[in-house]
Amino acid sequence: MSQSRSPSHKDAYSLILDAIDVGMFKPGDRLVESDLADRFGVSRTPIREALQRLETQSLLERDGRSLIVASLDxxxxxxxxxxxxxxxxxxxxxxxxxxxxxxxxxxxxxxxxxxxxxxxxxxxxxxxxxxxxxxxxxxxxxxxxxxxxxxxxxxxxxxxxxxxxxxxxxxxxxxxxxxxxxxxxxxxxxxxxxxxxxxxxxxxxxxxxxxxxxxxxx
Missing domain, CATH: 1.20.120.530 (GntR ligand-binding domain-like)
Incomplete structure (x- = not known):
């Protein structure tokens, strides 16, 4: 991975994770790639990669074709x-x-x-x-x-x-x-x-x- 992409990827992941951590995004909230890119001023590619990473970590889950913030039973x-x-x-x-x-x-x-x-x-x-x-x-x-x-x-x-x-x-x-x-x-x-x-x-x-x-x- 090139040096130019890794900081953006890290920033996008950290920004979304921090937003979940402080309650900006709550369990059940739908996360839309384009909205997140606009909100955080990050291009859609690192946002997409960050969402995939968060889904892999079970912090996001699928609701049909959408990704939502996971909740704990x-x-x-x-x-x-x-x-x-x-x-x-x-x-x-x-x-x-x-x-x-x-x-x-x-x-x-x-x-x-x-x-x-x-x-x-x-x-x-x-x-x-x-x-x-x-x-x-x-x-x-x-x-x-x-x-x-x-x-x-x-x-x-x-x-x-x-x-x-x-x-x-x-x-x-x-x-x-x-x-x-x-x-x-x-x-x-x-x-x-x-x-x-x-x-x-x-x-x-x-x-x-x-x-x-x-x-x-x-």
């Missing part, structure tokens, strides 16, 4: 959280072992700054992704980072954030502080367990959100 969501819990826990344990002092300081600074976002679920969700990604990097295991990247891409297919639940922002922040404290103390077992518990609470919160949504729509 209850079982898929449960399976995703099981995998996420184990991989995130491993990342935290490895971070406790391998993170540099500077990486630990960055985690401390992130959590402190994120306290200001407790009442803003959208911004807190973005900050939450940055925080988890920082732990992934601090694990210093490239293969684990790659797998967690795939998991977090699939998380974007959930239409709402568990951080929107009443009181969840403050609780999540307290959980983040406990995770960072364990990493800073180089306590691998405690760091892994703290992050696993954090994911379990998030999953429980999301299940309650879904149940409330079904009750409202019934």
């Amino acid at each position: 209850h079982n898929q969501m449960a399976e995703l959280y099981v995998v996420r819990r184990e991989l995130e826990g491993l990342a935290a344990s490895l971070a406790a072992r391998h993170a540099t002092a500077e990486e630990v300081q960055v985690l401390h600074d992130m959590v402190a700054a994120d306290d200001a976002l407790i009442d803003d679920p959208v911004e807190l969700a973005k900050a939450n992704r940055r925080f988890h990604q920082q732990i992934h990097l601090a694990s210093h295991n490239r293969y684990l980072v790659q797998q967690l990247d795939l998991v977090h891409r699939s998380m974007a297919l959930m239409a709402t954030t568990s951080l929107a639940a009443e009181g969840r922002g403050k609780i999540a922040q307290d959980e983040h502080k406990a995770i960072v404290a364990a990493i800073a103390n180089r306590d691998e077992a405690a760091a892994g367990q703290a992050l696993k518990d954090h994911i379990s609470v998030a999953f429980t919160t999301r299940l309650k959100q879904d149940a409330d949504g079904r009750a409202t729509n019934s």
Whole structure:
């Protein structure tokens, strides 16, 4: 592949993926090649290649001849959280072992700054992704980072954030502080367990959100 095409391909893929991640495109939304090219100012060829790549990764699915943003059913969501819990826990344990002092300081600074976002679920969700990604990097295991990247891409297919639940922002922040404290103390077992518990609470919160949504729509 030539050097002139690969940056455009990467940009188109990243632009669409980011748009799904921030909720610009939600599960069920139809993605049209020409519309995306106009929206992002990218030619149709890299847009087409990006859509094919996203379909291969199961982030998009076919609805007749159209491509729509995929959605997760209850079982898929449960399976995703099981995998996420184990991989995130491993990342935290490895971070406790391998993170540099500077990486630990960055985690401390992130959590402190994120306290200001407790009442803003959208911004807190973005900050939450940055925080988890920082732990992934601090694990210093490239293969684990790659797998967690795939998991977090699939998380974007959930239409709402568990951080929107009443009181969840403050609780999540307290959980983040406990995770960072364990990493800073180089306590691998405690760091892994703290992050696993954090994911379990998030999953429980999301299940309650879904149940409330079904009750409202019934």
